[in-house]
Amino acid sequence: MKRPVAVVGVGQTHHAARRADLSIPGLVREAVDRALADAGLEHDDIDAVVIGKAPDMLEGVAQPEQFLAGAVGAHMKPMLRVHTAGSVGASTAITACTHVASGLYDRVLTIAYEKQSEGNAMWALSPNMPFTTPLVAGAGGFFAPYCRAYIAKTGAPPHIGPMTAVCARENAARNEYAHLREPMTIEDVMNSPVLWEPIRYLETCPSSDGAIAMVIASGDLAKQGPRKPAWVKSAASYAEAMWVPGRDQVSPRAGKVAAKHVYDRAGITDPWNQIQTAEIYVPFAWFEAMWLENLGFAEVGEGWKKIDRGEQRFGAHLPINPSGGVLCTNPIGASGMLRLGEAALQVMGRAGAHQVEGVKNALGHAYGGGAQYFAMWIVSTEL
Amino acid sequence: MTKLRNVAIVGFAQLPIVARDEHRMSSEMLYPAVREALAQVGVERDAIDYQISASTDYMDGRPFGFVSALDVMGSWPPRQDLHLEMDGTFAAYYAWIRMQADECDTAIVCGHGKTSEGEPDRVLGLQLDPYYQAALGLDATSTAALQASAYMARTGATDADLAAIAARNRSAGTKNPDAQVREAASAAGLQMSPWAVEPLRRGYVPPIGESATCLVLAAEGKAEKLCDKPVWIHGVDHRTEMQTLGARDLSRSASARFAAGKACAMAGIAGASAVDLAELHATNPAAELILCEALGLDPKAAKPAINPSGGAICGDPIMSTGLIRLGEVFRQLSGRAKDRAVAGAKKAIAHGTQGHALQHNIVWVLGSERRWS
């Protein structure tokens, strides 16, 4: 970064299948108010707002940041709206960081949300490309074939996906904001209906309403407190084309390139041992094994083994998704920022019951599109 | 004023604005624009550090519509990338911010969208808050008309005044081969066109049109190698206001005024009238008058020349219209404006807008020389 940048406040909503108690502005405000309070700031302290969310069809309002401008305190401020599919929450936070790193902004409020109970999420996630037979039914319908390919390539046993899902629920039980928090067993998962074979219902993310906001500030301001900030050591947002012959959709190149970018700039040469926790975007359980490899936490073909040995559980070597992750909470537009925000909370020592001990460096990661967009950051206790 | 990094526009390509491109899909329109922009600056795609695109799902008529643009922008190997659901002029702003943060030295900014495939007026109506304003059935022309009414009531501007502005833009458009509307029209003739939504006549607003655009930005050190006459960014600022139509003075654009003040201060000029030309993203004459007032420009003065391209009234490819204002300024100041060139132009303003009734405005100040040394 050109100049030091830090997260000085995080606020999120209590995520649920349907927040019928709040309007869209109300939902966003719950997160914004909490983030400002956490940072000890008022709206007047904020120089700009960067907001992101996934397809507007999810709520039936086009470019809703426009009608939300007043509610998020953006009146007479610069405001940008980001949309990079599933990774949007993360790329939005990174856009806010760049604003501060540029030296032109000292404090930027960044927000990501989705109130998808208000539309028909399955329809919005099943785009009909014109002049093509519509076959893809929901995001899972697109990704399930690649989970199958991962299993075929690695010979991973069938219990790995269910094991990951069970672990995520155990983690979510420690996270008061998570949507799905009830524990379940591997048998529960194996007995749940198959949605897109090989992905089962209980291996799939929920559809949630939720929002998260963060205040990103310059290093000088961050040092002033009131609390320990999370220093953004590095951040990157990459994308790759879809129809590249032979494109690896099990371990996409853009993911590897983005990870190398953030590791190099944060001085990480051995992610498995230099990072103490990671919030990675796992909407379907098998992706946890796949991303462990894509992110260099495991050798190719070995990601599932780390899960099998429980090395990514809470309390183990490198807890993955201590918040419960996307498998337990998925307001699509917000999920990417929830990963980055949860990583920040871990580094700030403010993750409450799901705080991992001894965190110095944390990775926050998200992906989107046909596994084309990858956005991630490394946050640290030290500059 | 802090010294910033000098960044310039070094290339710009657009497809001529047409009512409906019957031969190409949205992403197909963007490919020739990107190729031409790269050809202008004489580099291969790999030489560009950053890419950012601008479009909106609702205009495309499908969620994730923008993803297909990756395949035509040269996104292999993987690129540092972003996409905004905003007009390309705001994407250009973020590319500029990335350069100020030393995150890149070159960038392509792409705008696309096949406006003709849907019903843009209704789609834009969906931007209104779903609880109170959208329920009124307002579309973009109606809210523009509300604003025009408010302006005319406050200032006493008349239908003839609006017609004169529209006629001036139309006359300029005849010299712009990329404009959609290229026939001149007299003020009297335009005043006879039926109402679109009173007090805006059909002749005062652009027809539905589409294009694809690609602007190339480069920082000092690279810019000089890519263009014989880079057009340097001197100042820029953008501000949004609350959307609620009844909560702001629609007859004025407070955010355009504020942004112009900041941009001019950064540029080290006293005000917008210090430039030689201004390209304003005004999709009707009342909006143009409101913007002139906000920026301190006299719409009747010869200088600065306003909308020598014919402006948005001669072509409004939504998501590219604001970016085209930047592109037109580039053409003017780099000697590429041919028949519509404003002689001796050295400084210019480009404006862009988003949202109903000029809710969100960006003002750029650009010049032939570097701003900071």
Place this chain on the structure above:
Amino acid sequence: MNEPPKEPVKYVETTLHLPYHYVAGDYRAVQLRAFKDKKIIGSRCSKTGKVFIPPILNSPESFAPAEEFVEVADRGVVTTFCVVNIPVIGRSLEIPYVAASVALDGADISIFALIQECKAEDVRMGMRVEAVWKPDGERQGSHEDILHFRPTGEPDAPQEFYINRL
């Protein structure tokens, strides 16, 4: 309705109908027209020679134009797939159905296709399939001219063949 509501209004329900008329584009139109003749057309990258289905203006890999139209076979290999059990609004496909990625012979990228005429549990990666076309006289030059793909009964392709052509 003269009285205000007795309860505060909590929900607003809106149904949106927005029409969109898409242009296929000249390239896509070539492929669609060729369906009438039971031909599948793609385009070839001018730089690498790789073939893309449907025909596209440029190779996303090389960024070079892909202007040469090329015919590919209407048969190929299932590289990967899933069995869909979820209904979607506005879709008439009977569930469960198999959605597969199919590498057609002669093409360098795979297409998504519906697999039928076999049990879902019998579909496997590497299975050879062929297109089933609408009968002569019923084909209109639309994507619906291919009804689905079905197994040919030939031996499966080995993993090395399809694992990098997902």
